[in-house]
Amino acid sequence: MQTNLADFIKDTPDGIEAEAILRACVHCGFCTATCPTYQLLGDELDGPRGRIYLIKQVLEGAEPTEKTQLHLDRCLTCRNCESTCPSGVKYGRLVDIGRRVVEERVPRKPADRLKRTMLKEMLPRTALFKTGFRAGSAVRPLLSKALQDKLQPARAAGQWPTRTHARKMLVLEGCVQPAMGPNINAATARVLDALGVQLLRAPKAGCCGAVRYHMNDQAGGLADMRRNIDAWWPYVDQVEAIVMTASGCGVTVKEYGHLLAQDPAYAAKAARISMLTRDLSEIMPEFEEPLAASLRGKIMKRVAFHPPCTLQHGQQIRGKVEGVLRAAGVDVVLCADSHLCCGSAGTYSVLHPEIAHELRDRKLANLEATGASEIVSANIGCMTHLQSGTQTPVTHWIELVDRALQGPVPTRRNPP
Template structure:
């Protein structure tokens, strides 16, 4: 694709990156076939190819409009199009650049501004979000349906193991997950403890930065990333030169963001080298545990009788390009695990999308649940807190993180 970027962005880092991405696109249209919003709405501008055109026009100097902003807002950033694209177009990065430019040009209505500001201020701060979630869970029976969907029932977390092991890895506790589903990280810690690996939590680490960054507060998101790097760095270098083996992610939405620290902070002279090292150390659970497959088989074979439907999050299968590892590991330890039809499609959670675009989000959720329920599961499992909460709001079938399944069997 030929481009002629406007002077306001042409020679900037974002402009150079956007130009390279735009030039890679040949507008073949393969991406439209796997775009969830295009499938729902049938509008070219609500598919990746149309959105690329809109971003190109804005970067070339055409003034953005409310319509432009709406079409970009409706994108889930599921990155399914990246998995489909034969030209390797990095659509997710282009979208972040385009959204920020449009955000600067198109003032939002006051209600939208307040909602987005609340999300940016509340969700990344556990000291605010945790008591708010606790109050919501206490009042849950009285809440209206839409709000109740965002407040999962209170969960018992169990203990975090404290045994010392020679092998050590860092665990990102995250921002919303400890309040919404505290058992996930503790279950992961117990599974690793059984495998004689100690998971450590850096007290000052928090939100991975995705929430603010994808709500167009990119400076705030980058600050969150720098804070995490500072919190993790002593563990990375180690007191005796022997640092942690990996930084473990139990939420694939966080994992895909931390793996991009190296790129996002590449122009920061104080953090570029450290950010690259952090990204290289970051691993999803499903990348680490297959190395322990034989040991897990010995401990778990025949202990998990449930029939399980697995929903692979977009941030895992498209963002991180990790496929087959979760279901492969579960099958290796004797679990009857099924993938549903159209397992590549988004469930509609997509971070804050279910709050900002509820109509589309719930249509996608219901489509996904219909496909998952068709496998007749006893339980649905996934690998991201957003997917788990969103899916559970529409079904009575238990929805859990897959690591909780292993933890329960080990117990």
């Protein structure tokens, strides 16, 4: 694709990156076939190819409008298009650049601006969010259905292991997960402890930066990233990996090196952090044999795995969770159209609930058609979003492993 970027962005780091991405696109349209919003809305401008054209026009000097902003806002940033693209177009980075430029030029309506400000100021602050979550949970029956959906009951964390091991890994606590899913990291710590690995926590680490960065407060997102690097840096020589139990955080932390490459004070440290970062599903295959020996015959039920977009498209990790669970004797299945987004997409389900709920209901219909008695995933946002539409338990896949290691698991096998 030929480009002629305007002076305001030409030769800047974002401009150079955007131009390379735009020129890689051959506008073949393969991406539209796997774009969830294009499938729902049928509008070319609500698919990757159309959005690429919109961003190109803005970067070449065209004045963006509210309509431009709406089409970019409607993108889930699921990056399914990146998995499909034969030319390797890095659409996720391009849409971040385009959204930032449009945000600077198109004022939002007061109600929309207030909602976005509340999300990006509350969600990344762990203590504030935890207080709000507890208060909301206490009066949950009195709240609207939309708020009740976001206040799913949290499973108690249980005990964090106290044993010391020679092998050590660091885990990201995250921002909303300590309130909405406190058992996820605790379960991870217990499973790794049983396998001879000590899981450490850095008290001053928090939100990975994705919330603010992807809501066009890129300076705020980068500040969150720098804070995490500072919190983790004293541990980097002690640990063999920084473990991510939320794939949405993992895809962001793996990009720290790129996102902070222009920061002379943090570029080298960010690159080191990204190099150390591993999704939990990348860690666990090493332990398939001992897990199989410990869990054989303990999980005799069908489980449906929902691979988050941030895992399968953002990090390009496929098959590892299923491999670990199958090695442990779990009858794990994928549903039809497992490559499509469930509609959670960070704050998307709050900002665009109608689209998000339609995608959720389609995903749940496919998941429930598998006959599974439990749905497992790898990202707290997906889990909460899916649970709001089904009575089938939705958990993190490591919680399933943890329960089996701790004690008996129901042994009834679902029919195929």
